[in-house]
Amino acid sequence: MEERRTMQQSPPGETERKVAVRLSGVTKSFGDFAAVDDVSLDIYEGEFFSLLGPSGCGKTTTLRMIAGFEEPTAGEISVAGQQVQGVPPYKRPVNTVFQSYAIFPHLDVFDNVAFGLKRAGVKGDELRRRVTKACGMVQLAGYEKRRPNMLSGGQQQRVALARALVNRPKVLLLDEPLGALDLKLRKELQLELRTLQEEVGITFVYVTHDQEEALTMSDRIAVMNEGKVQQVADPATLYERPRNRFVAGFIGQTNVISGKVESVNGDRVLIKTAAGAEIEAIAHEEVRVEVGAEAHLAVRPEKLRFGNSGDNVFAAEVRQIVYLGASTQYIMKLADGGRLIVYQQNAHDATVNAAVGDEAQVSCDATNCLVLGG
């Protein structure tokens, strides 16, 4: 178990990378409620790492423990190779950017960004040079004399970023920093932040509940639910090889089909549904399957196609058609009453001719049907 976890969390071929933040068996309890429950994670130097999960799953609590605003109830945290237990926030080599713009309203941009450096005794030319550079990094050159009330929300958040980056922390912790911004600005800043992170090379630990945001920005993502890490992987692996039902449902859209395991042959698994259909699926090595046991399999809507050319063929009735521009979503009803969602690209040679009420066959390959773990 331990060995498998380590393998899972190492980026392929880069097992020798330096660890920036390590959480070992970290638990945080409030009364008898475990907000964070036995979390172990390695975050590598220079990585853009996201903690992703629904509201209340323990993301902020995890980040606050790395920052030093909370101490774990059990387990250990190290930053840049140093145990940080009992070390106050300001003595840790980390900085935090919060969702709300924690900048001083009475100070202009320059003085906001300079604040920490001044306290550390930096002055004169060096202070000016470093503050000007940090303002430039976040596209605020020329705004140094403005007060926060003369800045947009996005600009205020850039000030908070500059202030957090100016003293070059080893690790930057960001808790939904774009959460208060409108969608268009958020999308712009997502790309900007990613570029900035690559330029400065600082490890970013980024908290979000928005899966699209995490997929867009991250090298790797830890998906959390109810205080526990469900899976740690790069975006493509999370999408293509979700380990369990929670991850499959949280990352993108998916169809889940349930049945009993009829046979297992290597990674090929035959599953029989209650309606008697036999479905050939793949079980990855970390998923345990036993003949006779109940199993759930996931198939992404875009891996299904009309016709009977795949390994698995489903007969279903078209219930609803939703035109989405680049693709069309078909909501289908299976013979056993189950629902199947099918996406078809609206390519120039699209040939789907289904109408609501039609009986149709849809199919997929066994390699796109994944048996899910618990």
Ligand SMILES: Nc1ncnc2c1ncn2[C@@H]1O[C@H](COP(=O)(O)OP(=O)(O)OP(=O)(O)O)[C@@H](O)[C@H]1O
């Ligand atoms: N100081 C506290 N005392 C008691 N319970 C707390 C405290 N801080 C957090 N919790 C609880 O711990 C759980 C995790 O909270 P946390 O803030 O880490 O969630 P989150 O994943 O950041 O959620 P969101 O996406 O809504 O910000 C929640 O159920 C929350 O109510």
Ligand SMILES: [Mg+2]
């Ligand atoms: Mg939070």
